[in-house]
Amino acid sequence: MADGDASKKIPAGILGILLGGLGIHKFILGYTKEGIIMLLVTVLTLGIGGFITGIIGLIEGIIYLTKSDDEFVSTYVTGRKGWF
Numbered sequence: 001m002a003d004g005d006a007s008k009k010i011p012a013g014i015l016g017i018l019l020g021g022l023g024i025h026k027f028i029l030g031y032t033k034e035g036i037i038m039l040l041v042t043v044l045t046l047g048i049g050g051f052i053t054g055i056i057g058l059i060e061g062i063i064y065l066t067k068s069d070d071e072f073v074s075t076y077v078t079g080r081k082g083w084f
Contacts, residue, residue: 005077006069013065020057021050
């Protein structure tokens with residue numbers, strides 16, 4: 001595992017928790033399609049859908065931060081698991 005791969009864990013986790021409704025944590029991990037979906041749901045529903053995407057981001061942020069570096073890299077960097 002390269003250290004640069006695990007370095008995305010903390011920023012993605014924190015941004016998932018704080019700004020999950022905007023999907024920024026998805027963009028950090030290179031999941032452009034998923035990030036755009038979350039951003040559009042929030043923007044096109046005038047923030048109402050942001051509650052749901054915010055909950056998703058919160059859950060994903062917690063999951064990212066509780067995984068070991070090896071698990072994180074194998075699941076989200078190498079395995080490219082886009083959701084949860």
